[in-house]
Amino acid sequence: MSRKNSETRKRILECTWKLLEDEPGSATRMSDIAKAAGISRQAVYLHFPTRAELLVATTRHLDEVKDVDSRLAKSRAAATGEERLEAFIEAWGNYIPEIYGVAKALLAMKDTDEEAAAAWADRMQAVRHGCGAVVKAFRKDGHLTKNLTSQQSIEALWALLSVRHWEQLVVECGWSQKQYIKHMNRMAQAMLVECEQ
């Protein structure tokens, strides 16, 4: 316990986070992080055996500090599917920009590193669960479209709310966070709900 939560370890995590926040992606090197934390490059390896493990630890640290899980859990209070969807998109959609830097680095690593892939998949599983809860609520309301199975609905919603999708709209197309949230609600609604015309 005292080992795991050492001062230095925490400082490394915070610096990694800050650096990736400023410049999302894979540009940040181990030496940059060491310099930012005011220690030698080797000292970083003393705490984290590989870059992948450091990134994974940083995401976990972030999730802990920001307390995603309880933020996502809030949406479960809502009664109707519609309300749940809105609460969920509010919670997750606004969480994305806070983790974007680290997420992007992990996403880039995913292709080559097994461990990074597993860590990312694990975190995304939480989001998927949230999507599942939303779909279930819609189903209960009897509002779910018949064009998709529950499984497909979950996956479609999950993909719609992916970090990459957010990235494309907000970072590449320049949508504001507010626009993103608003339109995601509309789109998800349109996608999941039966549209009788």
Added chain:
Amino acid sequence: MSRKNSETRKRILECTWKLLEDEPGSATRMSDIAKAAGISRQAVYLHFPTRAELLVATTRHLDEVKDVDSRLAKSRAAATGEERLEAFIEAWGNYIPEIYGVAKALLAMKDTDEEAAAAWADRMQAVRHGCGAVVKAFRKDGHLTKNLTSQQSIEALWALLSVRHWEQLVVECGWSQKQYIKHMNRMAQAMLVECEQ
């Protein structure tokens, strides 16, 4: 001309393509490509100064061989917005799996290499144009939702039809190509069209 279309050059491009098709992503090295093409690693550099330029050339080669542009142009024959959308999704959606390997490598490179980013942006511009044409047709029909500006509609559709979105649904979630096409049509429709209930 004779220079640009040399036997060897073409063979390198074909091998790059094949290798990336088998194993999408950034794993394929210059030496792998050289070996596959039956030449020395340096010979590859004789034709393509950098890995980025090779990847860019490979996408261009692919686009040329597969003739995307004319495939996408076909959708312009359709009269109504709905028909255009369907033709466009048919054309582009079925093109994605054919280029996925190379696309993924280019996408990974995009983060670090300026030239790769530009090449990818350029190719994506073509898709965006297609989305623009679809939205325009819908607007003309008077069926476009009032919740989105034309620009936003184009971007929303563009993001929906992104390679990454396809990847998530087909590669990660295991949707069949047929399902993907079918549901993309539905989703895009639901997203763009006014839903009077």
Added chain:
DNA sequence: CAAAAAATTGACACCGTGTAAAGTTGACAT
């Protein structure tokens, strides 16, 4: 104070990209 833990220093191996230079081979032009 002595032992243990944390960090430093400096060197090095490995990989993949990219550069450089000298040498080989074959076509073909006169």
Added chain:
DNA sequence: ATGTCAACTTTACACGGTGTCAATTTTTTG
């Protein structure tokens, strides 16, 4: 047949980033 030109080979090396190792110093703490 000779010379030359282009394509390709071979060998060697520089560079940057990750990760390893071992010897040493600093800090903590029983």
